[in-house]
Amino acid sequence: MNAKERFEKFVTRKGLRRTLQRERVLEVFLATERHVTVQELYDLVRKKHSGIGYATVARTVKLMCESGVCRQVDFGDGSHRFEHKHGHEHHDHLICLECGKFEEIYSPELEKIQDRLVRKYGYIQESHKLDVFGLCPRCSKKKRK
Amino acid sequence: MNAKERFEKFVTRKGLRRTLQRERVLEVFLATERHVTVQELYDLVRKKHSGIGYATVARTVKLMCESGVCRQVDFGDGSHRFEHKHGHEHHDHLICLECGKFEEIYSPELEKIQDRLVRKYGYIQESHKLDVFGLCPRCSKKKRK
DNA sequence: TTAGATATTGATAATCATTATCAACTATAA
């Protein structure tokens, strides 16, 4: 099952309707590898399909998140961004405070310890979000000068 | 050095001025142990000092964060909350998706592995934020029924 | 202690993102 199928299935299962607008928003979202805001996605959508409204894009982003195709990432600068989730391994983020660049990081060991910790508190983990802020190699070199 | 001294020192060092309003906002913030929004802090402040404006509270919160007295916590529900930082050990959060309750968690082991991971990418860590979402013991029991 | 330079304040307006509204339209099942 690819992301498109997953979304369609979700929409149907929820008793919602498959529309051309939703399909187009999804396609444009899947076609970019950036972490986009709603406004940025709206701008991308408008380049190809000028009739689609902002509200529809925002509503579709919400659906894409619920369906598991998409997830929200916030890097602490106040803007809400969205990235692909379906077909992508879980990962956390390492963000440079100086230039804004980021890395997608992952460590099974880290995840394992997290799980243990959560279980110790009697919680059942649904998801988690780890953002590390600091300086990237390039910016830390610059700073040391 | 306590939180108050730290804040005053920060204000002075920055060439800013010590004012009664800033002192009062800080005092009210330090007197609560909750994770408050700006609006909630404003409401608390107004109970004691009716003349202080919303803008002043918001501006002071920003300064408190810069000074290290306070830090922002976002639990993914869109609201920005603030908690004590000075004199408090670093901790992460474990949030119940059902009832909104949360735990403050900490694991030296987890932190150590995080550090190693960050260094592997050549980054210098400044801070990090880990939020785990799931079900608290009570809510997971309810769900199983 | 005083005076002047400059930061601060509180009220309000502006801004920005998100959400609600609603009439026209359309997907879906019968």
Next chain:
DNA sequence: TTATAGTTGATAATGATTATCAATATCTAA
């Protein structure tokens, strides 16, 4: 095909944050 109910796009409403500005307070240097 038709009836039902979800969807759309434009726009208004909302809510949070930030900018503006004249009055006021702080701080420093004389």
